[in-house]
Amino acid sequence: MFYYKYKDKYLFSLKDDYNYEKAAGIPEECRELYFLSRLDKENSKKSFAVNHPSDLFIEEESLDMLKLDDRRYALPEKILELIEDRKIKAVNTAYEDYEQCFYMNQFKKNKVNILALGDVGSTLLIGLKLYGANSISSIGIYDRSGDKVKRWEYEMGQTSFPFEDSLPEVHGIERDQLFDCDMFVFCASKGVPPIGSEGLDVRMVQFEENAKLIREYASIAADNKFRGTFAVVSDPVDLLCLAALKEGRGMLSPEQIKGYGLGVMNARAIYYSKKYDKFSMYLKEGRAFGPHGKDLVIANSIRDYDDDLSKELTRYAVEANLEVRKTGFKPYIAPALSSGAISIVHTLEGKYHYSSNYLAGVYMGAKNRNLPSGLDIEKIKMPDKLFERIKKTYESLKTDFNYHYRE
The missing domain is CATH 3.90.110.10 (Lactate dehydrogenase/glycoside hydrolase, family 4, C-terminal)
Incomplete structure (x- = not known):
């Protein structure tokens, strides 16, 4: 095991491939640690939380990372302790800007912006307003229809508990403000099959049109050097996430994008x-x-x-x-509530979802x-x-x- 120091951060690696200042080990008081490894960035995240010793020994990302490995690993007790406490971040040094990952944000109230106030977007907005008091400071809303924005600004502004003002504030924003936030929520959709289309795979019917939309906004996110979460709620979320990543031109990291379906x-x-x-x-x-x-x-x-x-x-x-x-x-x-609002709030609060x-x-x-x-x-x-x-x-x-x- 090789230990390093970068500014006030402690790093470690299985290979001595890095030119950082050497450290003798990990101080007992250390409460955050960064594991350096080099994985194929065409197939791997830039960073992730180490939740098991096996994560330190992977040579590539694979579905095996969903499996619990029963093997015993000979690792220092301090490292095992920090893994158990989820205080180690794995950082993929194949990315040129990997040093930007040497931080651990603490939980806080977040600014959330929603694109499109159709059936899904407006229902999701209601859910976030009612359920997000502990994790959301404000919700910005944007739609091509200015009247929709005004309507929901009025309606949500008049939604409150009787003797307190604890729910997140909802306000209209302009298109160029969409990425001034901690989480951007993509709810735009075209080509939703009408009632009577039950024989179709509805998700794939939507993909081609929705992919055009998400490419546009992923490009804007990249231009704005967006560092928050790019949340995809429109269908099919899994494929649209990959479309957003490709259009992000390397400015959006894979783990920034999450699909809520x-x-x-x-x-x-x-x-x-x-x-x-x-x-x-x-x-x-x-x-x-x-x-x-x-x-x-x-x-x-x-x-x-x-x-x-x-x-x-x-x-x-x-x-x-x-x-x-x-x-x-x-x-x-x-979908707007279970996949969208509830799961988004749990994301912001660090809860399983x-x-x-x-x-x-x-x-x-x-x-x-x-x-x-x-x-x-x-x-x-x-x-x-x-x-x-x-x-x-x-x-x-x-x-x-x-x-x-x-x-």
Whole structure:
């Protein structure tokens, strides 16, 4: 193990490849540490939170980072302690500006800006207003329709608890102010299939048009050297995240971009687990992986995985939106709240939630949280059959993007 010092930060690496001032070790009082390694930046994040000793020994990002490794690693006690406390940030030195990652932001109230106030954007706004008091200081709203902005500024300004003023303030902003924030939320959408389109994969129908929109705003974010979170709520979130990353021209790092679509699939699985006793273990033992669509992977339990039950529950979750469409309404309320508002607030508060994050070249949905040390994607003891399903979804995400994306 090799130890270094950079300004007031302590660094370490498995290889002596760096020209920083050498350090004898890690001081006992050290409460933040940076692990240096060089991974292929075409397939890896710039930084992430080390949540297991195995993270220090990877040679490339892969789906194996979702699996809990039972091996014992001979590491200094101080490093094991800091891993357990999530106080080590892995930094990929293949990125030229990697030294910008030598910080750990503490939790604070955040400025959030929302693009587009359609069905999803306006419902998400209501959720953030009501649920975000502890993590959001203000919400900026922008839409091409000035009347929509005025309407929601009025409505949200008149939404309050009776004897306190604790909810985040909502105000209209101009287009050139969209990236003056800690989190930008992309809710713009074109080409939402009408009621009666139940035979289509609705997400892929939307991708081509929404990709054009997100490229425009990812380019603006890059021009503004945006350092906050680029949150994608429009469908299909996983593929749109990758489109935003490509358009970011290296100015947006992979872990800056998060896709919010998996939360509602977890919520739908919970709904059916309460409706049918055979799925009752899902709430406490189940997991969701992958996209908000046909390649979703629901695990009925990670303690006692049943492949047939899991696939059946997956089918219920995938088809739940069609049940809403049969009533004559578009299924946007639960996605805007479960995938959007609730998951975004949990992101800002450092709580576990479901969202899609960069992993080995795609945006893969999984249980995760954002900590001062970076993105922390949960590792589990992974049943082989479950892992095979996740690998199939991973390959499908890569294929779908390469087939449908147009530069």
